Amino acid sequence: MRDSNFVDVIVEARTGQLAATMANAHAEAAIAYVSELRGCTAKAAVTFLTEQLQTAQAELEAAQSARRPRQTQRKRAECPAARRTIT
Numbered sequence: 001m002r003d004s005n006f007v008d009v010i011v012e013a014r015t016g017q018l019a020a021t022m023a024n025a026h027a028e029a030a031i032a033y034v035s036e037l038r039g040c041t042a043k044a045a046v047t048f049l050t051e052q053l054q055t056a057q058a059e060l061e062a063a064q065s066a067r068r069p070r071q072t073q074r075k076r077a078e079c080p081a082a083r084r085t086i087t
Helices: 016-078
Strands: none
């Protein structure tokens, strides 16, 4: 089963106790391996998303900075008081 915590282990040994010990050791190793893989995948996802967020924030800040001067010019042009000169 994919994405499950089940591991099938079949062991043949001279005694039942030895077979159980070997099967449990293999199952524990498999579980540790899968847990490590999941941890690495989660860390990689966090790193990727953090980088994407930083890039998006930088792009947003650049767009906002580029837009500010145009907004100021537009406001001055639309305001009748800004067109008048005081003498």
